[in-house]
Each structure stands twice: as C-alpha cells, then as structure tokens.
Amino acid sequence: MAERPGIALFQCQWCLFSPTDQDWVDNHLPNNIYLTKTPCTGRINPLYVLNAVQGGADGVMISGCLPEQCHFVTGNITARRQLEEFNDFLNHIGYEKQRVRFVWLDLQDRGMIQKELAAFEEELKNLGRAANLVTRMKVAEGEQNA
Amino acid sequence: MPDIEAIKSEAKRLLSEGMVEVMLAFKAGETPLHPQPAFFRTPDDVDELVYSSLNQNNLATYLTRLPKESKVSMVVRGCENRSVNALVVEKQKSRDNLYLIGVPCEGILDWRKIVAKAGEAVKSVNESEQEVMVESRSGYYLVERKELLHDSCMRCSHPNPVSADILIGEPLAESDSNLAREAVEEFEALSVKERYAWFRKEAERCIRCYACREACPMCYCTECFVDHIEPRWTESGATPAGMQAWHIVRAFHQTGRCTSCGACERACPMDIKMTYLTEKLNHDMKEKYNFETGLDAQTKPPFATVTLDDKNRFMV
Amino acid sequence: MNFILEKQALPDLLQTWRANFDVYLPQNLERFTHFMPLAAEGVTVINEPHNTRIPPKALFLPMTETLVKFTRFGGYENAKHEIEPRIVFALRPCDAQAVQLLDTSFLQVKYSDPFWLERREKTITVALGCHEPCDNGFCTTVGYGPFNKADLDAMLTDLGDFYLVETFSEAAETCFNGFANASETICVQALEVQQRAHDQMPVAFETENLKEKLEQNFSSNYWDKVSLSCLGCGVCTFLCPTCFCFDIVDETQRRERVRNWDSCMFRTYSLEASGHNPRPSRVERTRQRLSHKYVYWLDQVNQIGCTGCGRCVRYCPVGLDIRSMLRQAQSLPFEVSHAS
Numbered sequence A: 001m002a003e004r005p006g007i008a009l010f011q012c013q014w015c016l017f018s019p020t021d022q023d024w025v026d027n028h029l030p031n032n033i034y035l036t037k038t039p040c041t042g043r044i045n046p047l048y049v050l051n052a053v054q055g056g057a058d059g060v061m062i063s064g065c066l067p068e069q070c071h072f073v074t075g076n077i078t079a080r081r082q083l084e085e086f087n088d089f090l091n092h093i094g095y096e097k098q099r100v101r102f103v104w105l106d107l108q109d110r111g112m113i114q115k116e117l118a119a120f121e122e123e124l125k126n127l128g129r130a131a132n133l134v135t136r137m138k139v140a141e142g143e144q145n146a
Numbered sequence B: 001m002p003d004i005e006a007i008k009s010e011a012k013r014l015l016s017e018g019m020v021e022v023m024l025a026f027k028a029g030e031t032p033l034h035p036q037p038a039f040f041r042t043p044d045d046v047d048e049l050v051y052s053s054l055n056q057n058n059l060a061t062y063l064t065r066l067p068k069e070s071k072v073s074m075v076v077r078g079c080e081n082r083s084v085n086a087l088v089v090e091k092q093k094s095r096d097n098l099y100l101i102g103v104p105c106e107g108i109l110d111w112r113k114i115v116a117k118a119g120e121a122v123k124s125v126n127e128s129e130q131e132v133m134v135e136s137r138s139g140y141y142l143v144e145r146k147e148l149l150h151d152s153c154m155r156c157s158h159p160n161p162v163s164a165d166i167l168i169g170e171p172l173a174e175s176d177s178n179l180a181r182e183a184v185e186e187f188e189a190l191s192v193k194e195r196y197a198w199f200r201k202e203a204e205r206c207i208r209c210y211a212c213r214e215a216c217p218m219c220y221c222t223e224c225f226v227d228h229i230e231p232r233w234t235e236s237g238a239t240p241a242g243m244q245a246w247h248i249v250r251a252f253h254q255t256g257r258c259t260s261c262g263a264c265e266r267a268c269p270m271d272i273k274m275t276y277l278t279e280k281l282n283h284d285m286k287e288k289y290n291f292e293t294g295l296d297a298q299t300k301p302p303f304a305t306v307t308l309d310d311k312n313r314f315m316v
Numbered sequence C: 001m002n003f004i005l006e007k008q009a010l011p012d013l014l015q016t017w018r019a020n021f022d023v024y025l026p027q028n029l030e031r032f033t034h035f036m037p038l039a040a041e042g043v044t045v046i047n048e049p050h051n052t053r054i055p056p057k058a059l060f061l062p063m064t065e066t067l068v069k070f071t072r073f074g075g076y077e078n079a080k081h082e083i084e085p086r087i088v089f090a091l092r093p094c095d096a097q098a099v100q101l102l103d104t105s106f107l108q109v110k111y112s113d114p115f116w117l118e119r120r121e122k123t124i125t126v127a128l129g130c131h132e133p134c135d136n137g138f139c140t141t142v143g144y145g146p147f148n149k150a151d152l153d154a155m156l157t158d159l160g161d162f163y164l165v166e167t168f169s170e171a172a173e174t175c176f177n178g179f180a181n182a183s184e185t186i187c188v189q190a191l192e193v194q195q196r197a198h199d200q201m202p203v204a205f206e207t208e209n210l211k212e213k214l215e216q217n218f219s220s221n222y223w224d225k226v227s228l229s230c231l232g233c234g235v236c237t238f239l240c241p242t243c244f245c246f247d248i249v250d251e252t253q254r255r256e257r258v259r260n261w262d263s264c265m266f267r268t269y270s271l272e273a274s275g276h277n278p279r280p281s282r283v284e285r286t287r288q289r290l291s292h293k294y295v296y297w298l299d300q301v302n303q304i305g306c307t308g309c310g311r312c313v314r315y316c317p318v319g320l321d322i323r324s325m326l327r328q329a330q331s332l333p334f335e336v337s338h339a340s
C-alpha cells in the first residue's frame, strides 16, 4: 500500500491523562489520522462509526477510560456494550473485525496512544485498503474534502 | 388450528363486559392471501374476526398507535406476545391495560411462497396441520406446510405465547432453539467478501419505503434517524450509502429488542431479506448476555443495562 | 401499420435494437420482474401475466436524481445526465397510460421538467397488451383497459406463436421495418382477443359520482374507517405508476442537490418547519392519497389518476385494498353538483 491507511480516531476527551499525549493528539497527528474528540465514549453513536466506515476509513480506533474511571461514571460501559456489538455486526456484513480497535487507557499509560496507533497502522497495512461498505460518493475531483 | 369460536367468544365477553375498549385481531381481507389487521370495538364487530396462518403482521405494532391509557385486548401468537412484553419493558404500555388472548402458533405461511408455488390469482387457501391446499387460476396445489412457512417461522423456538391471560388451544412443543443459531453460523461461515456481497445485493433493491419500519412493533420513534435533517445522519436517497446505512442502523437499533417475528421481511415490497441481520444481533445478545427479548415483561435489554460485571471484558 | 412478429424472432430483434438503443425490458430479479437494460447475452422474455413490481415511471423519474452540483464557495452547475435513445419494451398498458398522466404534470405549457422531457423524447414505448388479464388489476373499471393504447408507440397482442404488432408512430414503424404486414383476418383475430380480455375484467367498483362522494364527505368518519390499519409506509405510493411526489434535498457531504421520491403517506411529507403538521395522522394522509387519484386529478386534467394497475392492492403489507375502500365510498351520501 503506497499511502498510509486512513484511521478515524474517536477519542474521549478525558482518557489521555498526560497533557503531552493530548497535545500530540490535538496538534501533531499524522495526516492519515482523522480525530473526533467526544466528551465521553458514551457519546460515540454507532452512526459516527458507520459514517467513518462508509466514507472510506481503513480502520476505526476508539479510545476511552477504563471501567470505574469514567468521568461520567458509566459512559464507557454503555459505549463498550454498544460499540463492541456494532463491531461484531459490521463484521457480520463484511467489514473485517480487526478494522475496529478499542484502547482503554489508564493513568500510567503515558505514550500509549502513539504506540497503539502505530501498531494499529501496521495491522491495517497488512489488511490492505477497506473496500466493503465504502459507499459514500466522493465529492467532485480536485475539491478539498470539508 | 385453534378453535376460532373460542377466540371469538372470549373477545365478545371482554368487549361486552367492558373489560377492554378495543380488540386487536385480523379480519378477512379483500383477497384470500391478505387478511387485514382490524380493530373490533363492539361484540358484534367480532363476528368478522378470523385467525389463520396467513395473518402476516405483528399486531403489536399497533399498540403504540393507540392512546397509551386505552384498555386493549389482542390475539397474540408467540412472537407477538414477546413483542408486547418488550414494549411493556420499554414503558410504552402498561401490562394492566392489556388482556392477551394467546394462541400457540404453527407458523406463518408466506404469501410469496404460495404465489411462487401456485401461481397468480389465488382463490382459496385451506390449511391443516401438515398440509396446505391452494386453489389458484391454474389449478389445485397440495403443498407441505413446511415448504410455505416464512423463513423466520422455520427458525422460531418459542411458538407459544409466554404471558397470555388466556391460552386458546394446547401449547405446542417448543422447537429447537439451535435453528436460529445455526442460521447465523452458516452465514458467518462465508468469507468477508461473500457476506458483503450478500448484504449489498439485498440492500441495493431497497426503495426506502420504510414498510419494514412501520411493520415492526419496536420501531415506534416519533422521529426516525433517517427522517432527521439536522444533522443528517445518512444520505437520504436510494443510493448505496443511504440504503446500506438504513439497513445497518434499522437492524442495529433492534438489538435486544427484536423478537425475530419477521414482520419486517414480510412487509417488504422488494422481497429483501432482513432477518439475517437481526438474527445475528439476537444471537449475540443470547451468547453474551443470556438475554432473549420478551420472555418476561421486566428484564431490560442489555443496552439499557449497565453493570460493572462488564469490567473484565474490557481488556480483550 | 400492423406487423407480424414471430415469437422466435423476438430475441434477435431485441438484439438488433441494441445497436442503436438502450433496450429496457422486464427481467427476473429475485421473485419478481424489474425493468433492466438488455445485455448482449440475451434474455428470456417474461410472460408473467402482470406488470413489473416497480413501475416504469422509474425510468423517467428515477428514485434518486441529481439536479445540481455545488461547491463549498457558492458555485454551482446543473447536473447533466447522459440519456441514450431507448426502447422500453413490454411495458403494460396501465403503466404506459400512467406515463401519459404524468406528462400532464411534468410537461406544462409554461414550465416543463427538462430531465423528464429529455427522457420522454428519447424513448420509444412498445407495450405488451394483457391477453390474460392480471389478478387484482382493475384497469377497465377506471376507464382504461388491458389493450388501452393511449400514448404508445406500438402495442403487441399475443396470438399464440406470434404477436400482432400495431404501430402508432413513425419511430416504431422503423423499429419493425422488414416484418411481414398482418392480414385483415389476423387483425380481426387480435381484436377478438383484445375484446375478450377486456370483458374478462370484473368491474371493481362504480365510478359514477365517486368524485362527488369523496369530495363532499371530506370530514366523514369514512376516512377513519378505511385508514385504521394503515401503517403509513411508502409501498402504495412508491409502487404506484402515477404517484410522482418528490423531495429536494441537499446532500452536503457530496455537494449535490438531489430529488428523491417522496410519499404523502409519510409523516414528514407535510410536516412544517414550525412543527405543525396539516395532515397530522394516517386518516388525513389516506384521504389525500385517494382524493388525489379520484378527485384532484379529475379537477385538474379531467382524468382519473389511477390506472388500475393493482400494485397497491398486491403489495400493501396489511392488505388494504383501494377497490374495497372505493366500494365503501359508494354508499356515502352526496348531492349532484349542478355545475354547468
């Protein structure tokens, strides 16, 4: 694969405990990674994930806090139940299960997000470009995507 | 077949004693293949009531369309009873306002399969336990019941109403609960590519008429995500993105709420398969959370329950 | 002109047409038939005794169609559609009639729809009459019929081993160039078949004074009764060959303004921005659907806006039947209007 795989990163705004990590995510992400920050993983509607998939994301990463550490107490548990099932469901209709990955981060996990993203990218390279479920019509040639 | 007179006399009793305001059941339609859902309000109305395996719809879909406080009686089969329970769990109706006349169900005959067998212009359909006699323009056809059953009914494991107030007829043997699981496993044994090809082929016929939504008892949102304009969740037209998103999200919103009644599939004017999607979700709910929709009127579906027991499943 | 077309010769003829036209004809799709372009491998011509599931209106008014493409900075251009000359083969008379009815809406003196117009101009319609009338259709009741010829370029009558081809336009004549002319006897024979088919269709309901009855009982509880079990889906309207409502939407993600089929049976159809809905329930929506066909079309173009194709009857998921609804309307009270 010549180009780096496109990754849609959904990040709970509380899950990166280190300001350095958050700064890296906010300002220094490589441009194959598209960041969507949410107030909690519980806010990640499966439709967001679907939107990323239909739009051609080669992989989707969801990062949130560990159980009992959710800023909103149980947002992450609800999210995990729903999104994990959504992942299984997408796999059922042809979006490989490995293309969706969860990272649940802890206080000590400094630098973890970079490592996880790098490992994910490696795996996606092996999988190749996502083709199934990529249905959203592209905007006209030469136009910048909004 | 249950005793229709027994159903009728119970219905008449409920209406004449004023125990309920309206009785939900079927009446004969204009054509033999399509009995119509009907609302009976007086004991005399009940004379029109019919019960047959051609009753295609899940009557629970009308519950949320009646005033919330109204007292309603319904003739329910296994799946309809479970849908009613699911609606009670979701507080769409109080169980106290319902009186369920339960009928053990021998499975719904798919009118499309009948037409495929007997051809156009079906004049009459007579069923017995094992066989169905169809008369059409081209002659008489004696067909085994199994061959005409709707796909979802072939996999049904709870044909008996689980919480009826009165049961008409003898309970049937519970069928093999593995059938649904096997169907899911069979599909999942296909390659990713084949599964997507199947999904795409089904979804691309969709005309977005939303009959599947309207026929489903659990689709009662005042505003469906596809009708939402700001933000627009998905493409609005009959484009691949729009059609696929509709199929994915409609099914996904049924997680832990679908009773595998198949009403969505039977309503579809384009013969699109949909239960292979919802069966997968039902299967997962059973495997992961030991939950089956509508077996009682108290247990909340998994997505409405949060528990720290999930803790150890985070690090997968 | 009248020609004879041997059934054996049909596959070759269709292929010959492909040299100059896109040929659309009903082909199997799952358990029903659907208008699809003919491929080089040929196809068995389907003699199913009724129309396709999706009406051929979709060939003129696609389910989704781009009207305008725009940019983020205010620029825009009209969408262009490449429409090749085409032959629509074996559409049924009810559906051809429906296209003519839709012309009255899309092609008006002052404004006409450019996409519709172009598709109409580039299309030759060759109908297949219904020698064996379909189940649940009721074309004769509404004044059309199984061999209704309105607005066709040619019509085929099945006479066993061959078809009689009647052509009504020069373009169609060219299409059948080289085929033998039909003799007087064959034409008489065809006429008999046509008449027999016509007579076989039962009268589904009386149309006399139907308009007045529906109109004058606008507030009757008749509407509550007939709409009770309606689910409010889009089946009857989307599959109806004369329903043409559409909704214009901006697909901002791909920067296109599109029009999609819409249905008066949907809640959102008449929902206003304020939240008010002038047709708040299925009662009003059912009334709109029936009245549009059996009252407003008559007011506007003096034709019933239903061609009796039978689709809404066959595919309504709850078995609601327009024939029985209208039969019930017959007993509504009314006064004869004295308009001169």
Ligand code: SF4
Pocket (backbone or CB within 6 Å): B058, B215, B216, B217, B218, B254, B257, B258, B259, B260, B261, B262, B263, B264, B265, B275, B278
């Ligand atoms: S999704 Fe389909 S099978 Fe499931 S409850 Fe709804 S109508 Fe029944």
Ligand code: SF4
Pocket (backbone or CB within 6 Å): B205, B206, B207, B208, B209, B210, B211, B212, B213, B267, B268, B269, B270, B271, B272
């Ligand atoms: S009923 Fe069928 S055609 Fe209509 S929206 Fe549902 S899947 Fe699509």
Ligand code: SF4
Pocket (backbone or CB within 6 Å): C229, C230, C231, C232, C233, C234, C235, C236, C237, C265, C315, C316, C317, C318, C319, C320
């Ligand atoms: S198809 Fe039947 S249920 Fe659907 S809107 Fe029409 S009349 Fe109502």
Ligand code: SF4
Pocket (backbone or CB within 6 Å): C236, C239, C240, C241, C242, C243, C293, C305, C306, C307, C308, C309, C310, C311, C312, C313, C322
């Ligand atoms: S109203 Fe029904 S029968 Fe009449 S043209 Fe439309 S679909 Fe056909």
